[in-house]
Amino acid sequence: MAGESSLRLDKWLWYARFFKTRALATRAIAGGRFRLNGEVMSKPHRAAQPGQVLTFMQGDRVKVIRIVTLGSRRGPAIEAVMLYEDLSPEVPKRVSGAKMLDPAFESRERGAGRPTKRDRRATQNLKSDLE
Numbered sequence: 001m002a003g004e005s006s007l008r009l010d011k012w013l014w015y016a017r018f019f020k021t022r023a024l025a026t027r028a029i030a031g032g033r034f035r036l037n038g039e040v041m042s043k044p045h046r047a048a049q050p051g052q053v054l055t056f057m058q059g060d061r062v063k064v065i066r067i068v069t070l071g072s073r074r075g076p077a078i079e080a081v082m083l084y085e086d087l088s089p090e091v092p093k094r095v096s097g098a099k100m101l102d103p104a105f106e107s108r109e110r111g112a113g114r115p116t117k118r119d120r121r122a123t124q125n126l127k128s129d130l131e
Helices: 009-015 022-030 077-081 117-130
Strands: 034-036 039-041 053-058 061-067 084-086
Touching (some): 009 022
Antiparallel strands (some): 034 039, 053 061
16 A cells, blocks of 8 residues: 555554544644553654554544554545554443333332322432442
């Protein structure tokens, strides 16, 4: 793909479509929350080379990426996926608290009347404990 042996890291992140713009990639690296082969880095001009492992936060997830090859352009997403190998830990799917509850959790017997303030507080405490 690329004839060069190294490429600026901010450019590579943009090519690999981790950031929408190169300026966003530069700002993220300058923030000091990136690790390249385990070393904290804050310089976007560092050289990205195949075989290096990059660790950073994207949203609320930790991304661990091994650079497989350097790109020559910011191409389509199919091309971008071939630039790296994702080593990120598997994130369990989130199940909302309401879905975890038994459907009969809040059901009341017919004729039992409205719940009292005490009943509602107890139900709310149970719900908040499950979230």
